[in-house]
Amino acid sequence: MADTDPKVDKTTVTVTINGTAIEANPDELLIAAAERTGTYIPRFCYHPRMKPVGMCRMCIVEVDTGRGPALQPACMLPVSEGMTVDTESDVTKKAQDGVLEFLLINHPLDCPVCDKGGECPLQDQTLAFGPGESRFIEEKRHFEKPIPLSPLVYMDRERCILCDRCTRFSSEVAGDPLISFINRGNETEVNTFPDDPFASYFSGNTVQICPVGALTAVPYRFKARPWDLDQVESTCTTCSVGCRVAVQSSSNRLVRYLGVDVDPVNHGWLCDKGRFDFEAIGSDDRLDTPLVNGTATDWSDALTKAADALEAATVGIIGGARLTNEDAYAWSKLARTVIGTDDVDCQLGDGLPAEVVLGMPRATIDEACAADVLVLLTADIKEELPVLYLRLREAVVDKGLQIVELSPTETGMTRYATRSVRYSPGQAASAVRELDGLSGNVVCVLGRPSLAESADSVVAAAAALLEKAPGATFLSGLRRSNVHGALDMGLAPGMLPGRVTLDDGRGWFSSWGDLPSSRGRDARGILEAAAAGQLQTLVLLGADPLADFPDRDLARRALDGATTVVAIDCFRTESVTKASVVLPASTYAEKAGSTTNLEGRVSRLNAKVTPPGTARDDWMIAVELAFRMGGDLGIETLDDIWSE
Amino acid sequence: MARLNPQNVELAREIIARYPRTRSALIPLLHVAQEQDGWVTDDAMEHIAELLQLTPAEVLGTCSFYEMFKREPVGRYVINVCEGISCMLMGSDELLHHAEEKLGIKAGATTEDGMFTLMGVECIAACDGAPCLAVNYRYQLDVSNAGFDALIDDLRAGKLAGEIPPHGTTTRVRQQTPAHRWSGKGADGLPKIWVQL
Amino acid sequence: MRTEPIVMARFEQGDAHTLEGYTRTGGYEGLRRAIELGPEAVHAEVEASGLTGRSGGAGFPAARKWSLLAPGKPSYVVVNGDESEPGFGKDRVLMEVDPHQLIEGSLICAFATGSAQVFLYVRGEMALAQERLAQALTDAYAAGLVGKDIMGTGVDIDVVLHWGAGAYIVGEETALIESLEGQRGMPRLKPPFFPAVKGVYMQPTIVNNVETLSNLPWIVLNGGAAFAAMGVNRSLGMRMFTLSGHVNRPGNYEVELASMSFRELFTDPAYGAGIRDGNQLKAFLVGASFPWLFEEHLDVKLDIDEVQQAGSMLGSGLVVMDDTTCAVRAAWNLVRFFAHESCGKCTPCREGTSWLEKIMHRIETGTGREDDLELLLDVGDNITPGLAWPPKQTTICPLGPSAVAPIVSSVHRFRDEYLLHIKEGGCPRGRH
Numbered sequence A: 001m002a003d004t005d006p007k008v009d010k011t012t013v014t015v016t017i018n019g020t021a022i023e024a025n026p027d028e029l030l031i032a033a034a035e036r037t038g039t040y041i042p043r044f045c046y047h048p049r050m051k052p053v054g055m056c057r058m059c060i061v062e063v064d065t066g067r068g069p070a071l072q073p074a075c076m077l078p079v080s081e082g083m084t085v086d087t088e089s090d091v092t093k094k095a096q097d098g099v100l101e102f103l104l105i106n107h108p109l110d111c112p113v114c115d116k117g118g119e120c121p122l123q124d125q126t127l128a129f130g131p132g133e134s135r136f137i138e139e140k141r142h143f144e145k146p147i148p149l150s151p152l153v154y155m156d157r158e159r160c161i162l163c164d165r166c167t168r169f170s171s172e173v174a175g176d177p178l179i180s181f182i183n184r185g186n187e188t189e190v191n192t193f194p195d196d197p198f199a200s201y202f203s204g205n206t207v208q209i210c211p212v213g214a215l216t217a218v219p220y221r222f223k224a225r226p227w228d229l230d231q232v233e234s235t236c237t238t239c240s241v242g243c244r245v246a247v248q249s250s251s252n253r254l255v256r257y258l259g260v261d262v263d264p265v266n267h268g269w270l271c272d273k274g275r276f277d278f279e280a281i282g283s284d285d286r287l288d289t290p291l292v293n294g295t296a297t298d299w300s301d302a303l304t305k306a307a308d309a310l311e312a313a314t315v316g317i318i319g320g321a322r323l324t325n326e327d328a329y330a331w332s333k334l335a336r337t338v339i340g341t342d343d344v345d346c347q348l349g350d351g352l353p354a355e356v357v358l359g360m361p362r363a364t365i366d367e368a369c370a371a372d373v374l375v376l377l378t379a380d381i382k383e384e385l386p387v388l389y390l391r392l393r394e395a396v397v398d399k400g401l402q403i404v405e406l407s408p409t410e411t412g413m414t415r416y417a418t419r420s421v422r423y424s425p426g427q428a429a430s431a432v433r434e435l436d437g438l439s440g441n442v443v444c445v446l447g448r449p450s451l452a453e454s455a456d457s458v459v460a461a462a463a464a465l466l467e468k469a470p471g472a473t474f475l476s477g478l479r480r481s482n483v484h485g486a487l488d489m490g491l492a493p494g495m496l497p498g499r500v501t502l503d504d505g506r507g508w509f510s511s512w513g514d515l516p517s518s519r520g521r522d523a524r525g526i527l528e529a530a531a532a533g534q535l536q537t538l539v540l541l542g543a544d545p546l547a548d549f550p551d552r553d554l555a556r557r558a559l560d561g562a563t564t565v566v567a568i569d570c571f572r573t574e575s576v577t578k579a580s581v582v583l584p585a586s587t588y589a590e591k592a593g594s595t596t597n598l599e600g601r602v603s604r605l606n607a608k609v610t611p612p613g614t615a616r617d618d619w620m621i622a623v624e625l626a627f628r629m630g631g632d633l634g635i636e637t638l639d640d641i642w643s644e
Numbered sequence B: 001m002a003r004l005n006p007q008n009v010e011l012a013r014e015i016i017a018r019y020p021r022t023r024s025a026l027i028p029l030l031h032v033a034q035e036q037d038g039w040v041t042d043d044a045m046e047h048i049a050e051l052l053q054l055t056p057a058e059v060l061g062t063c064s065f066y067e068m069f070k071r072e073p074v075g076r077y078v079i080n081v082c083e084g085i086s087c088m089l090m091g092s093d094e095l096l097h098h099a100e101e102k103l104g105i106k107a108g109a110t111t112e113d114g115m116f117t118l119m120g121v122e123c124i125a126a127c128d129g130a131p132c133l134a135v136n137y138r139y140q141l142d143v144s145n146a147g148f149d150a151l152i153d154d155l156r157a158g159k160l161a162g163e164i165p166p167h168g169t170t171t172r173v174r175q176q177t178p179a180h181r182w183s184g185k186g187a188d189g190l191p192k193i194w195v196q197l
Numbered sequence C: 001m002r003t004e005p006i007v008m009a010r011f012e013q014g015d016a017h018t019l020e021g022y023t024r025t026g027g028y029e030g031l032r033r034a035i036e037l038g039p040e041a042v043h044a045e046v047e048a049s050g051l052t053g054r055s056g057g058a059g060f061p062a063a064r065k066w067s068l069l070a071p072g073k074p075s076y077v078v079v080n081g082d083e084s085e086p087g088f089g090k091d092r093v094l095m096e097v098d099p100h101q102l103i104e105g106s107l108i109c110a111f112a113t114g115s116a117q118v119f120l121y122v123r124g125e126m127a128l129a130q131e132r133l134a135q136a137l138t139d140a141y142a143a144g145l146v147g148k149d150i151m152g153t154g155v156d157i158d159v160v161l162h163w164g165a166g167a168y169i170v171g172e173e174t175a176l177i178e179s180l181e182g183q184r185g186m187p188r189l190k191p192p193f194f195p196a197v198k199g200v201y202m203q204p205t206i207v208n209n210v211e212t213l214s215n216l217p218w219i220v221l222n223g224g225a226a227f228a229a230m231g232v233n234r235s236l237g238m239r240m241f242t243l244s245g246h247v248n249r250p251g252n253y254e255v256e257l258a259s260m261s262f263r264e265l266f267t268d269p270a271y272g273a274g275i276r277d278g279n280q281l282k283a284f285l286v287g288a289s290f291p292w293l294f295e296e297h298l299d300v301k302l303d304i305d306e307v308q309q310a311g312s313m314l315g316s317g318l319v320v321m322d323d324t325t326c327a328v329r330a331a332w333n334l335v336r337f338f339a340h341e342s343c344g345k346c347t348p349c350r351e352g353t354s355w356l357e358k359i360m361h362r363i364e365t366g367t368g369r370e371d372d373l374e375l376l377l378d379v380g381d382n383i384t385p386g387l388a389w390p391p392k393q394t395t396i397c398p399l400g401p402s403a404v405a406p407i408v409s410s411v412h413r414f415r416d417e418y419l420l421h422i423k424e425g426g427c428p429r430g431r432h
C-alpha cells in the first residue's frame, strides 16, 4: 500500500503505539500510521484508496486519548497528540477475536475450493489468530451459490462478509453504483437490480479488492491456485495511461493481472479492458510463425522477402504505438538510415501533429487533478482513457475540481463537468474563445474530440486557449498505448528520437549517417501515395488500417495499391491477411522494455511468459532487417539502445 | 408491473422540488409507487431511478432496507399484529394465533381472495393499547379475539372502506405549499456539483 | 407536584389538531413571542429551562446541542418522529393530537438556530400522524405561519413533512439523516459525523425529538425559569411516559420529573392504578434498550440521575411485567426485536444479535444447552465488552449493546428460570 507513507513533516503529532512513540501527520488515520511504523492492525473494510466506513470492526483497538482506554476503529480515527494505543491488550484481542468469530459463523469455510484460498485475508486472519472449534451450532445463512453479477464477475453471497468494499468502489470510485447492499441486517446481501448487470468498465477492481473469495472474475475462476502463481510488475499497454500492473502466470500461461498502487498514476485501479485483455494474448488469432503470401515459412525466408521489398522501393511505415520505446527507437533508426525514408507515422489519422504533442507545455495527471480549471478538449475520457477518468472523477467529487468540457456530444465526463459546452465540429477554437472564467492554474486535456474534428482545428483551439490562459499546460489525450513513446522516438514524419526535429537533429544524429533530405508524409499521405501507386512497399508496424484508419476506403485502396505489404504484428488482423510478408511479433508480458504514458512518464515493462512459436521482439526484427539490407543498426541488446 | 402513471409523475415532481437534493425524495416516491400498485414493482423502481437520476440498484438498495415496502403483491388489507414486548405481555401470541385461524393462513401469507395479508410485526408504538394491530397502518387498540373477528367481518363487508384505504396508501392528506408561501431557502449555499456517495 | 400538563395540555380538547382549535388556545403565540425576542434571547430561555432531550436516552440539554451547531450555511433542523422503541408511544400521540404544537416548536428551534429549513421525519407506519401533520402544515402555510415571511416578520422557514418506511434504526439520528437523504438507514460513525457539524447534506444539523420540540412554545411563553422550577438537577420540567404491560391503567402520562417514584406511578389511581389481578412485580423496563429494573428499584424517582445510579437509563417506555411473566420469553422478545432491526453495518451487531436470538429461541423452545448461558454472555461480551452499563461497544451505534442488555439483566436475575427451561426442554409456562 504505497500511499500510506505520507511525508512526515514538522507539524506532526506523537502517538504511542504498544509502548513505542511514533510521529504522524495529524490527519493520518491510526491504521495507516501504525502500519507505516510497523504495526499491522487487521482490517477488512478499510482500503487506503476509499473513504473509511468503519463497519467490519476488525480494526478496533484500545485507544486512550486522556479519558481512559476505549475501543475505537483504527480505520476511522485520525491520530492526535498524546494518543496511546494498545493493539495487543487483552481487551483489544478479545474484541478482535470476537469480530473474527462473528465473521466466520456464517462463512462457508470452503477455502479448498475457493479462488481466494491461499491469499485470503479472512483465512490468514483465522489461521493466525482465530478461534478453533466453532461455538455456532445453528444453521448458516444460505444463498444460491455463485450468481453472475455480469459476464465477467461472479458473486458468492455465502462467502461475502459485507465489508462494503465492492459497493463503495462501484459508487464512490467508479461512479457506477450498479451493485448495492440489498435487504437489511443479517439478511443483507450484495447484488444488482434484477436483470441489470454490473456493466461497469471497472468491475474487475471489485474482484481484486474483495477481501474474501465472494467476488471472482470469470477469466480467472479455478484457473490457478495462488501458490502456483509467478509474478512480475509491469505496465499496462492497453491505452496510454500506463497503469502499473502485476502480471501473474502459471506454467507459462498468463492467468491474471492485478492493479499495483502507484501514487501518480492508477492508485491500484485498472479498467476491465486492461485487466482482462490478456485473454487475447493466448488467442487463436495470435501469429506464431512468419508467413509469406499466406503460407507459413521460416524467419530467414520471410526476412529476406521483406528486406528485398524494403530495399528496392519507396517505403512508407505506419504504426508503432504498440511498440516499446526500444522497439520504436530501432524502427525509427532503421527507417531513417537503412531504408532511408521519413514516411513514418505511428498515428493513424486520429492523432495530433507530433510537434504539437511534443512541444506543448505538459502537465501530469496529478497536476490536472489539482488544476483550478481543467479544460477537456478530447474524446470521451471514460471510453478511451478509463483510469484517467477515475482520477479526474475523484478530483471532482473529493476536491471540487472544476471541469469545463468542450465536446460535440455528451461524454462520460459530462455529469462531472461544471460546464459542458457543445459545439459543432470545426468550431473548437471559437468555442474556446467564448469561454470565460479561465483563471488560475489552467490545465487542458488535449486530444481529438472526434474524428470529425481535424487535427488543425484542435491545434487552433489549443492556441486559442493559450491566448486566453497563457500559463495553461496540457495533458495529452492521445489514447494509443505507447504513442507518446513512439513520438519521442521519432516515429513521426519530420521527427527524430529525443523530441528533435529532423532538421534540428542532423547535427546530433551525425552517427546515423545520411538522413532523409526532407520531411516525409503522415499516415494519410502515406496511404494516399500507396493508393496512387507512388509507394511500392507499405510496412504495417502493428497497424491495422482496414479496421483502424478513419477513412476505411482509402486504407483499402492503399493496401491494394502497394506492390508489397509487410506486416509486423502479434495478431491476424484484417490488414495482416492482406500482407504478402507477415512477421510475428511478441507482445506485452512477453518482452522487456519501457513505455511512456500520456504524461511522458517512462515505466518498465517486464516479460512474464515466452512468446508463442517463433514470434520475436520488434526491435530484433528491425536489427535483422537492417542486417539483411546490408546495414547495421549497431544494436545487439536492449542495453545498446539505452546507451545510444 | 407498472411505471408511475402521469398523475403520479406530476406528484413525484412536486415532491422532488421540495428537497434541496433530489435523492431525498426517494422514500416518498417509493410510497407513491406502492400507493399506485399496492406494492413496489420493479418497473416502478426503474422509473423512480430515472426520475431521480439514480441507478435501479440504488433504488432497490434503499427500498429493500425498509419494512413497509413490499416487493411482491400483498392483500388489499395488510394486518400487522404487534408482537412487541408490551403486546406480548398482553397476549399478542394468542391474538396472532387467533388471527391465523380466523383467516385460515399463517402469518406472512395472503388469503386466496387477495383480501388480507397477515403479519406479525415489531412494536407499532401503541403499547398502552396492547394487544394492538394496524390494518394498512390504521391502528386498532385493545383488540380481543371477538374484536378481531368483527374487524375482519367489517372489512370484508366493506364497512370500513371510508376509514381504511387499500394497502399502499399511508397518508391520504398531502402537504400543500402554495408557491408564493414557499421560501425555498433550504438549498441556498449547498455546493452545486453533488455526487452522492 | 405539578400535574397540569404542558405538551399534553390540549389532549382533552378534541380539536387541537385543527388550526382553529390550536390557535384558540394560544397556539403560535410562542412563535410570535420568539420572533419578538430574537434568536439569542430564545436560546437563553431554553438554556435557562434546562430542557433536555426527550427521545428517552441520555437526555442531552437542548440549548447545549444548539450551541454546538457549527457555523455554516445552510443548516437544518430535523424533527425525529421515528419513535419505534418497544414500549414507547408518546411521540405518536403528540403528533396525532397536537401537530401544530410540534410545528410551532420546530419553527422556534429553527428560528433560534438560524436555520431556514425543517424536515419533519415521521415514522412511516404512523398514518394518522402523517395525515394530521400534513393537514396542519397545509393550513399553517396557508395562514402565513410557515414558509416565506412568517407572520409578516420577514422570517423565512420552510417545513417539509417527510416520512419513513419502517426501520427502527432510523430513529438513531445519523441513520435518520441517511434515510432523509434517500439512503439505507445505516448510522454514520460519530466522530466525525456529528449532526451539528456534518449532518444532512453534510451541513450542520440539529436533530431533536418530537417531545423536546413540543415543549418549546410553552417555554418561550412562560419563561425558562418556570420550566426549571419543576424537578431537580438535570431532571427539569415535565416529561411524557408511556406506561404499558401489566398495569391496570396503561396510558401516556406527563409527569413532573423527579417528583414521583416508579411505585407511585405504577400504583396511583390517576396513573397505573396497580398491577393487574393484584399480582406481584417481576421486573420493569424503562426503555427496551436498557437494563431491567426490579422490585428494589420501585422507590427510585423518575429522575435521570437516580435511574442512572440504579444501573439503567430513564427511557420513555415503562413496561411492567408481573410475576406470571416468563423472563426468558420476555428477554427473547427484546433480543428478537434488536436482531430484526439491526441495520447490518457492524459485524458484531449484524452477526451477534442474530446469533443471540437463535440461542434464546432455542432455550425458550426446548433445545437449550447448559453452556448456552455462558455462551450468551460471552457473545454479548464481544458486542459490549465487560457487559457494563453504560455500555462499551464494539459497534458504531448502541443498538448492538441494546440487544445484550435484556440478556444480562435476565440471566443474572433469573438464572434458575433459564436452567429450568434447559432442563425441562422449553418454557415451563408452555407458551410458544
Ligand SMILES: Cc1cc2nc3c(=O)[nH]c(=O)nc-3n(C[C@H](O)[C@H](O)[C@H](O)COP(=O)(O)O)c2cc1C
Pocket (backbone or CB within 6 Å): C052, C053, C054, C055, C056, C057, C059, C060, C080, C081, C082, C083, C084, C085, C168, C169, C170, C171, C172, C173, C174, C207, C208, C209, C210, C212, C213, C397, C398, C399
Ligand atoms: C438505536 C437508536 C434508536 C433511536 N430511536 C429514536 C427515536 O425513535 N426517536 C428519537 O427521538 N430518538 C431516537 N434515538 C435518539 C436519537 O439518536 C437522537 O439522540 C435524538 O433524536 C435526539 O433528540 P433529543 O436530544 O431531543 O432527545 C435513537 C437512538 C438510537 C441509538
Ligand code: SF4
Pocket (backbone or CB within 6 Å): C169, C186, C187, C341, C342, C343, C344, C345, C346, C347, C349, C350, C395, C396, C397, C398, C399, C400, C401
Ligand atoms: S450497532 Fe447495529 S444497528 Fe448500529 S450501526 Fe452497527 S449494525 Fe447498525
Ligand code: FES
Pocket (backbone or CB within 6 Å): A042, A043, A044, A045, A046, A053, A054, A055, A056, A057, A058, A059, A060, A073, A074, A075, A076
Ligand atoms: S477496517 Fe476498520 S472497521 Fe473495518
